[in-house]
Amino acid sequence: MTTTEIVKNIHHYCIGLSYLCAFLLEIARLLWPARGWRVAGLVFGAAGLFAHTAYLLVQQPSPAVPSGSVLMLAWVLALFYFYGTVHHAKQAWAVFVLPVVIGLVAVSRILLTAEPEHAAFDVGEWASGERFWGGVHGLLILFASVGVSVSFLASMMYLIQARRLRNKVSPGTVVPMLSLERLETMNRRALNIAFPLLTAGLLVGTLLLPHGLSFGDNWLSLKVLSTAGLWLEFLVLLYLRYGAHVPARRLALFSIAAFGLLLVALAASHPFAIGGVK
Template identity: 90%
Template sequence: MTTTEIVKNIHHYCIGLSYLCAFLLEIARLLWPAKGWRITGLAFGAAGLFAHTAYLLVHQPSLAVPYGSVLLLAWVLALFYFYGTVHHAKQAWAVFVLPVVIGLVAMSRILLTAEPEHAAFDIGGWASGERFWGGIHGMLILFASVGVSVSFLASVMYLIQARRLRNKVSPGSVMPMLNLERLEAMNRWWLNFAFPMLTAGLLVGTLLIPNGPSLGDNWFSLKVLSTAGLWLEFLVLLYLRYGVHVPARRLALFSIVAFGLLLVALVASHPFAIGGAK
């Protein structure tokens, strides 16, 4: 079997199981501290990231279809996990990021079984300029998705850390985490990054929607409505943060809700996505 054939046989299961092993080894490292756990965990994480990257390069899933957008988001967060685990060696970074990555990979697999693997944009009547802006729209939404996801992770860690401090839990008896100031700053930075990306992506998408076969169906599709809802959620978040200075804990809860809206937007079928295997 050639290298190309081996790469083509990589499936979601290989990716997900590698990340799952890395996650379990990180848990073991926290329970029984030893250098070997971390090295082995990183090796499995690297294997999962390699398989993940190879799958994307070979199959080239479109951002227009749910399984493709979810799998690409999982890949970016996997990079985030690997970098963070190396950079924040003493923190329980992977314990929070890897479950999200594994969940997204599993979600992508479920979505793939419900839709043709090679579904793509319905671009039969599109000009080259429209195809270009369609790609820009997809990338902007992907960047916004990364920002929302990292904000979600920072919010979850913030709520856990705040609860620990409120209950006066000894730091030595629990898994190590970043302090509240850094987590709040992380949440703020990624929200500020995601909002302009989402806004620009929506503007580009709005210009493309009239090219669809049914204007009414496009505007009132679940994909469009959930993405618009996510944008309004961001608007409320920014107002609460900079307008009325709501406590960070409440903002963290809003960020978690925003992540839920993001998942709905990602799994919804795109107005331009069509079926049909090649």
């Protein structure tokens, strides 16, 4: 079997199981500290990232199809996990990021089984300029989604760390984490970056909505409504942070809710996505 054939046989299960092994090894490293656990975890993490990258390059899932957009988001977060694990060697970075990556890979697989067999991105009749702006729209939404996901992770860790400090838990008896200040800074930067990207992505997407569909198929589709709702929630979050100066704990809860809305937006069918119609 050639290398190309091996790569073509990579599926969601290979990706997810590699990340799962990396996660379990990270848990083992926390329970029984030893350098070997960390090295083995990084090896499995690298294997998962390789399989993930190869799948995207060979299968080329469409970002307009829910399974494709979720899997691409999982890939960017997997990069975030691997870099963070190497850079923050003393922190339990993978313990928090990998479950999100594994969950997104699983969601992508579930969505894939529910999609029409020939689901695709309807660009056949697009002009070259529209294809270009469609790609810009997809990248803007993807990077905004990464910002929302990072904000979610920072918020989860912030709430856990704040509870530890409130209960005066000894740092030596729990999973090592970043300080509250660094987690709040991470959350703030993620929101500040994601909001303009999401705004620009929405504006480009609005101009690209197909005119042949009815008002309900365009503006009242779940994809459009959930993405617009996510933008409004971000607007509220920014006001609460910089205008009302609400406590960081409440902002963290709003950020977690925003991630849930993001998953709805990604899982919803895109007005451009077609399949099984011909």
